[in-house]
Amino acid sequence: MLATYVASGTPRVQCLPDRFFIEVRTLNPFVGRIFSKGQSKRAGCMAVFNSNSSLVEVSFSLNECGMMRERKLYPSAGLMLSLTIVISFHSFFITKADQAFSVKCFYAQARFATLEHFVNVSSLVASEIPAYDTTAAECNYVVRVGGPDGEVARFVEVGQRLFHEWTCSGSDDLHILIKDCRVADDTGEQFRILDDRGCAVDPVIVGDLVYGKGAKEAHVYSYAFKFADTSHVAFQCTVQLCSDLEDDQQCSSISPPSCSVGRFDANMMTKSYLKRLSDASLHDEIDVHSHMMAILDTKINNDQHQMSRSGLSSTHDSHRKFGGEVCISQSxxxxxGISGMILVSAALFVICVQCIALRRSRTEAQPHAC
Structure with missing residues (x-):
């Protein structure tokens, strides 16, 4: 009978200026929760329903509740916001009847052009300038298991080798810089792994990227990791797009970044490098993010299992042999020791009783004088 409780069709979404507005219609009156994935206990990110209506409404504020932001340039410039909502038909548990939906809203960027002064330029001859457009570039970010030919990483274990790959399509003169990368869990907690220059923040987690010859792709190997209390992670990065004009090599000096420098040189270099970033010709930025991955910590689970097994076996096998020697536990x-003391005490008690009885029998056997 679980099928009678599922949502009827796809939820209706309205992309409002300040929030997502969602309508859900169910086959029966809805009793349960609607919440953002990973935010079921956070105020403003979940709603509880216990009514006789089969049409329920819920809204989520922009940039809250783990909402993902992704800047786009193609096919039109704007901001893509996405959120995963869970429709749960139980007040506490996740059940078979529950459903999850990925909600996306695109907010187009308004472009205005204002002409303030009119100047007679009819006598001037206009010269054509080569146009290099970065807005037509499309970029993707994917994480694979093992290497470039591995499958997309969706379920991995802590310590498993991963291959991060960024690829962009565009004109031949296109250069990309991967920077400001963060890893986040499904509760919204974040950790920065690449800085504004595109250099690794913590090489133990993720090292410096390797850029391809065409400067339109980059990759790096890492080992799977997770936050302490959650099992899902996703990565998001900013991709700076730059196109070299004729006889202009500013983009080549930006990508790939110069990360392998000393601390003192890095401080001196950062100012000039960031200036080149802001002065780069025809540069735009977009955001890319990977898919959500489930990270399993099998080592801790195995250790706990072994400890439980050893604890159980110690109650049945209190002593073991190692190299001809017998080892016993303290308990x-x-x-x-207690058993030995009891046996010794019992033996002494029996001996004492026998001695007393023997003395009495000898005393009674002696003749009495008249």
């Missing part, structure tokens, strides 16, 4: 040693 077993105490038990054996």
């Amino acid at each position: 077993s040693f105490v038990a054996y």
Whole structure:
């Protein structure tokens, strides 16, 4: 009968200036929760329903509740916001009837042109300038298992080797810089892994990127990791697009970044490097993010399983042999000691009783004088 409780069709979404507005219609009156994935206990990110209506409404404020932001240039410039909502038909648990939907809203960037002064330029001859457009570039970010030919990483274990790959399509003169990368869990907690220059923040987690010869792709190997209390992570990065004009090599000096420098040189270099970033010709920025991955910590689970097994086996096998020697546990040693003391005490008690009885029998056997 679970099928009678599922949502009827796809939820209706309205992309409002300040929030997502969502309508959900169910086959029966809805009793349960609607919440953003990973935010079921956060105020403003979940709603509880216990009514007789089969049409329920819920809204989520922009940039809240783990909402993902992704700047776009193609096919039109704007901001893509996405959120995963869960429709749960139970007040506490996730059940078979529950459903999840990925909600996306695109907010187009308004472009205005204002002409303030009119100047007679009819006598001037206009010269054509080569146009290099970065807005037609499309970029993707994917994480694979093992290497470039591995499958997309969706379920991996802590410590498993991963291959991060960024690729962009565009004109031949296009250069890309991957920077400001962050890893986030499904609760919204974030950790920065690449800085504004495109250099690794913590090489133990993710190292410096390797750029391809065409400067339109980059990759790096890492090992799977996770936050302490959650099992899902996703990566998001900013891709700076730059196109070299004729006889202009500014983009080549930006990508790939110069990360392998000393601390003192890095401080001196950062100012000039960031200036080149802001002065780069025809540069635009877009955001890309990977898919959500489930990271399993099998090592901790195995350790706990082994500890539980050893704890159980110690109650059944209190002593073991190692190299001809017998090892017993402390509890077993105490038990054996107490048992030995009891046996010795019992033996002494029996001996004393026998001695007393023997003395009495000898006394009674002696003749009495008249």
